Amino acid sequence: MARGIPPLRPGHELQLLEGSREFFPALVSAIDASRSEVLLETYIFDFTGSATEVAYALERAARRGVAVRVVVDGFGTPELPPACVARWDLAGVQWAVFSRPGFFGLLMPGQWRRLHRKLCVVDGEVGFCGGINILDDFHDPNHGELASPRFDFSLRVGGPLVAEMRATMHRQWSRIEAIGQLRKARLAGALGFVRAVANERRGHVTPPTHSDPNARAALLLRDNLRNRAVIERAYLRAIGRARSEIVIANAYFVPGGRLRRALVKAAKRGVQVKLLLQGRYEYFMQYYAARPVFGVLLAAGVQIHEYAPSFLHAKVAVVDGRWATVGSSNLDPLSLLLAREANVVVDDARFAAHLRERLAYAMQHEGKRMEASEYERRPPLQRGKEWLARMIMRIALIVQGKTYR
Template identity: 70%
Template sequence: MRIPPLRGGHRIQLLEGSREFFPALIAAIDEARAQVLLETYIFDCTGSGADVAYALERAARRGVSVQVTVDGAGTELEDSWRWRLEQAGVQFRVFSPLGALGLLVPGQWRRLHRKLCVVDGKVGFCGGINILDDYHDPNHGALQSPRFDFALRVVGPLVTQMHQTMARQWLRMQAMSRARRAQLVGALESLRASRARVPSAPAAPLATGMPRAKAALILRDNVRNRAGIERAYRRAIGRARNEIIIANAYFVPGRKMRRALIRAARRGVKVKLLLQGRYEYFMQYYAARPVFGALLKAGVEIHEYSPSFLHAKVAVVDGMWATVGSSNLDPLSLLLAREANVVVEDIFFAARLRERLVYAMEHEGTRMNAVEYENRSGLQRAKEWVALGVMRAALAIQGKNYL
């Protein structure tokens, strides 16, 4: 599939962490009059995550249609919260619930990883931030510093596409639910007709009082949109002339992406990567490291973020092109998961994101030393190749080959 063209007429606001994202999201939900659509990989009501749940509850109780989709692997919402939200009228669906064998079943690694919200068809949100408090981690508990992540708030034509994307996903899941209840014929007809039956959203107003940013929504799924996000990255990298900054939580780029970054560095572009510096998951942490050697030799700067977990999936190229979204640059995102990124061409938006990333690299990260990397221990290397082998095996089970 080709990369969608960027359209003008958008007002876009960068939001860092749940401390900025949640207040903006809650304000939009509290102003909702007709509909709230929300998709997230993790929905956790610990800490400030509960504030979002309360906002959804308030909206449903005043008659707003509230439809929430969560991922079956990422979310284990407490029964008390699930009951409370459903009693208020919140419609809840779980994408691909895990069975007894969990992720061991082929196909179960295909997760709903995107984070999207549209309110009344007028304002949209997209990014990497789950409904999860910045200072809480479901696996590691309380965090001393906030998770490093971004989302954006958008008003403009892009919101209509976001709405259609989410409404279509809801209808597909509804059809699948009916099929599981043995209404197979009607469900298949509903699925085939879903494109035509997606309810239209009110037209989003054009931005006023600020520069008309150009933007595009780029999706990744297992049907029509299989490689759009990776292609968008590679196109921007290939066109770069001065600087590429990428912050990515789980960075295991395939050959094409690695070659693009190496070629950019060799033609004089400053290539800087801000990556996960703290151990979070064995496979993602160690599988990334075998690819660092070739990048370091080409002159790519690698900075490891360590104050807290880095969860961002963002980039800035030449101070103009930027992307914020849910997609990691690893095979789980680029080959298996449903993802959503927004690409923005706007000097003001890019400048703010770049400023934050540069600060993180200079003051909150540690630059990787090429000599120390080459002299890392045999135990470290063994862990790396075990992790890479596990990743390759997991992909093979899903019928994929990436590295």
């Protein structure tokens, strides 16, 4: 294990799922087959369109006696619809909100440390990890109906990593419950709850799922304690070892100096570096703050393709046709310095080829390649917006006590 990056372990069955149209049916099927426990964490839980099928599946599971726990982020999901909450409460779905923003919202230190990971574990046997929120592909909370589906991926996992996913979700639930009780000045009850959950975890042993021993994988969990840089380090190591090709699809791509230099060095030593990035305006800061870094990348020979049909929300990569990652972490300071994220890293040629094929198709048929000459001719107004977006991002990081290098 190098610099805190967990080793890849064999024995995993992996299935790539594209968009909610593939992810939701697989998720609902697993929940409907659950016997004892369903754990789900998501940044956004939007009760619109096909996302309601997931909500109903959770309700059905709770009604037949399955322990169902749902955690949503307090900024990504500021409110749950009262009618849905009433149904969940009646069915016995346990749900909690991670870090509700206070009166001053994201202006307060610590409030950008969001729960951004998207995880689900069913019966300790099947896990899901990726970038897809519980949000219909054709719906956006800010932009309304979409003409084309959002571009994103999740991963269905069977094998040893599922136990790790379950353990981290139980820890997160116990923290939320304990903090809630502490705020109500019930310190003794909170400590008792933490001890009870710890005992429950120690007493539960989940047998690993037997699967293809050639599918090696590792779970990377970024937090603000011991694992602050694990996802960035995994990217840096894969990029540094690349010999032929690096393909990255990332929604909010604002790499720091280390990642930029790694990509430039790879391109200069002859590696084909291809980026598939957000081509449609979604959020001002993330859209414009990314653009100032494009110049140095284009000058080094990095290919930049902007996804055109809809919003690109993917956070995936393939290196040398074998190393791959699927997860929730963007390559920007909000993900790499502040948010709780979860990525799965895979070493498997068949899986990597499948993901690479989809990204290659998107770059060729659904994206527009950026030309260096066109980039240099962008108008002064756009350059001004880029400067403003970068300043907003820097100020936000300063408020949170962070610097991005």
